[in-house]
Amino acid sequence: MIGTLATLVATSPGLLARVGASALQVVAVCVGGPLLLGLMGKIRSRAEGRVGPPITQGLLDLRKLVRKEAIRAEHTSAVAALAPLVLVSSAALCAAITPLVTARPVIAGGADVFAVVYLLLMGSVALALGGLDAGTAFGGMGSSRAMTVGAISEPALLVAVLALAIQAHTSNLPGIVNASLSHPEWLASPQRLLALAALVVVVIAETGRIPVDNPSTHLELTMIHEAMILEYAGPDLALVTVGEAMRLGLLLGLVANLFFPWGIDASGGGLAMLVGLVALGAKTAAIAASVALVEVSTAKLRLFRVPELLAGGFVLAAVAVTTGLVAR
């Protein structure tokens, strides 16, 4: 076993570095996700003339939750216990194989558009099942709403990335990023711009931001995501929270690198990895900041209008694909 590993490392000298880079990506998404949420909260607060909590509040909350007693709602089954684990592990796997810090992550061949989108979907479905498990009205309501939103946003996500895949002639995410690196002119192509617009809509929906959901609300009846996770507490809630933050980091990182790949570690090596990390942080922070600024100036849509917004996103993505096919 050790021998095989040693041979593997010896025959592919970059492997160790790639494993390291992937591990770094997972850590970056784990820590960066909550920080991005904190940054968005801070920008919103400042724009509203408030001081707001520190950017690290998300991490502090996680520390608090982890220290709390593990407690589960009565009558819950293994589903409620497993859902946070599935959410976090699917997000972590996505973080390991998608091009975030490096364009050459481990098992890059598996980082297919479809694989990544469905891994993310697996996390959403697990959480929705977890919301249903306790059998309370709120969990069911939240899961139902989350699935309604997800049913329209996930295909839009898939189709939007597909537009890029058509351009790059590969559905492999690192492949798309590498191709984009050598074709900077693609950024200004119509299908890219349309896909970017679609992806922004999808990211807002998937991460539960205004105008789709209000992450700061305490009004039980309007919540989508918060209603679904209402029965979670303590370490379970910490997992759910970190899982959701990771998804945000992951989606923002994907948007950043698919459309603005510059700075990503394409060659391997410590310095390039560091540059890749800083670039990832800067790019995602910039996107998060613009999302937060847009949030400040708008209100939450009526629930029944959300599908209209998402359908708009889907149409943009579909047009992006068509444009890509015509342009070929």
Add this chain to the structure above:
Amino acid sequence: MTLRERAVPLPVRTCELVTASELEARARALLDAGFRLAMVAGHDDGHGDGLRAVYVFCAGPPDRRVELQIRLDPNRPAVPSLAAWSFPASRFERELADLFGIEPLGHPFPRPLVRHQHWPRDWFPMRRDAGASPPLRVGAEPFPFVAVEGPGVYEIPVGPVHAGLIEPGHFRFFVVGETILKMKARLWFVHRGVEKLFEGRPVSDGVVLAERISGDTAAAHALAYCLAVEDALKIEVPRDVQLLRAVVVELERVTNHVADLGALCNDVGFGVAQAYALTLRETLLRLAGEVTGHRLLRGAIRPGAATLRRVPTGAELADVAARVERLVDLATSNAVVMDRFKGTAVLPRPDAEAIGVLGVVARASGVAVDARIAHPFCDFGADLVPVVEASGDVLARFSVRAREAAASLRLVEALAGRARSLEASVGGLPQRGGSGLGMVEGWRGTIVHRVEVDADGHLTRAKVVDPSFLTWPALSVALGDTIVPDFPLANKSFNLSYAGNDL
């Protein structure tokens, strides 16, 4: 300084003693003549005198107040139900049954209203011989909700403890998908026995209690109490007293309307407007602190007297008015906010009239009720007209608040300009018995207090009607065809008091 000129004539209140058989005909005649039933108060006169019920009808302008009193059989206290003619009557009668054990004969829906199932069935807290409150019953019978059945119908129970800092209330939604089929509110979790606490207090002490009936309506409740006491003691207060009181009540209206405008924006996730409203509210609270010495306007209004530290300056009021305008602009210029407000939770005018709603909610549904015009306690000037909107939706209630806040700021300036001193009073209160009625347009709507005072100047009974008591049932009606996620917005647009409702 005592000034003896009057701006408005003292309200005339006629009291009639009727028998149970005459009550119905007399009440119907009054209702047909445009009177509304403002209050039904139970009385336990003790010493074998038995129970008495007082029905207060009012109409205006011109200000008219009629009281019908009936004495009840001590052995089997009962009143003929007026529920068939007046929806408010049906609510008052259920309250009478719960608190006094007076049976409403022929009531179509004689379920408990105030009384939770944990109260002993045959214990009536407002009776003289009620004594200390008995221990609550553990494992009492459940409170059944009318079940709605059908494919896909499910229930969402919310509360009484909520996620935000709001008062306790239980709401039971019956929904299909996201559409509300029916909503039942179970309130009455904050019964403190306020009316009982009034009993036995000297009239001058009651005002402190009145200020605490509903914390956000300290001034208007204090004023309604004072007007009732002054009516009972048959004293005329100087014009300046009334002007200063009106300034305080209008300030309370502006502060609460501003807070509501912000909260409505917050409920649609428009945080900027809420943040802006909160800073404006803080400005108003500080102004209140400087004007009366208390941020919630307590202590300025006393029986026979009013005391201010200073009046708001024209510059302060202009600044607030400009900021109110900016706040409203912020909300109305946002397409998403307007989309959320428009057409949400419509209370149609016929329903508003049938239920007998008051205040902002009534005016937003096109019903021009305003006690400042119907039952003025001072001269508010000719340009005060009820702010009315026709559409009855959340936007209408938002607009009514916005326009009223602006109007009240102008009113404060005019009233303050007419007051010639910052302190005015009648001097000492006379030692005299009697009964009196006070009506004030608080920021939620018309508040009615009725007191009875014995010859020593102690309260024997105080009955309070907060507009919330009459307006709560309308919320369920407005929710027809509304979707569940819009409920918090609808509820906020009503913003009724739980504490004022459940005394």
